[in-house]
Amino acid sequence: MSIKFIQYQPKYHYQVYNLIKSILDSEYAHVICAGKYGDLDKIEENYIKDGGIFWLALDNNTVIGTIALRNYGLSRGLVKRMYVKKEYRRQGIGKRLMKTLLDFARKNNYTKLYLGTTEDMEDAIRFYSKMGFKKIKSLPKDIPECRGTVFFEYSI
Numbered sequence: 638m639s640i641k642f643i644q645y646q647p648k649y650h651y652q653v654y655n656l657i658k659s660i661l662d663s664e665y666a667h668v669i670c671a672g673k674y675g676d677l678d679k680i681e682e683n684y685i686k687d688g689g690i691f692w693l694a695l696d697n698n699t700v701i702g703t704i705a706l707r708n709y710g711l712s713r714g715l716v717k718r719m720y721v722k723k724e725y726r727r728q729g730i731g732k733r734l735m736k737t738l739l740d741f742a743r744k745n746n747y748t749k750l751y752l753g754t755t756e757d758m759e760d761a762i763r764f765y766s767k768m769g770f771k772k773i774k775s776l777p778k779d780i781p782e783c784r785g786t787v788f789f790e791y792s793i
Contacts, residue, residue: 640701640730642737645680645691652700653677653693660720676717683707689714690741694721694730701725704734706742706750709780714742716752716791719761735768739793748793751776753785765789 645653654677676683684691687708694702702725705718716738721731742750753776754761766772770789 639697640733641695642733643693643695645685645693647681649693649695649700650677650680653680653703656700656722657703657718657720660723664723680705684717688745690738691718692734692737692741694725694734696725702730702734704738706738706747709777712746712748713777713780714747714750715776715780716750719752731764732768735764739768739791743793750791750793751780751789752791753788755786758787762787 654674657677658674680691684705684707689706689708691705692703693700702721703718704716704720707715707717709715719731719734721734739750750770751773752765752770754765756762766789768791770791773788773790776788
């Protein structure tokens with residue numbers, strides 16, 4: 638297994654979409670509402686264009702993980718699209734994706750990162766806590782897009 642971490646490239650669009658859709662549909666269909674994939678139609682526009690990023694974990698050119706950062710100005714960002722294919726979990730790939738994103742955020746002068754998830758994503762909640770994210774009551778009002786019910790903040 639030779640895992641590479643790269644910035645999003647359009648040639649992987651179909652794989653990214655299918656990975657995220659398959660995880661959400663098979664594991665979390667009951668907590669996701671309509672419009673759940675709209676941001677994936679235009680990854681460059683929704684994430685990268687305004688100073689954010691979208692990272693991929695690849696195993697022999699197969700997308701096995703994703704993580705994204707959407708820029709909200711004022712040195713703040715929203716972490717999104719953190720997914721690792723089931724058979725690759727608990728191998729440090731999620732941790733490496735998150736560290737890659739945090740390094741990017743530091744180098745690009747972010748000071749606060751936010752994210753949201755839901756109560757039933759217990760593994761995700763434990764993971765974010767271990768990575769240094771602190772639970773908060775809600776996201777800032779000008780970061781409205783997250784449909785989660787459990788929110789976190791990370792200070793850089």
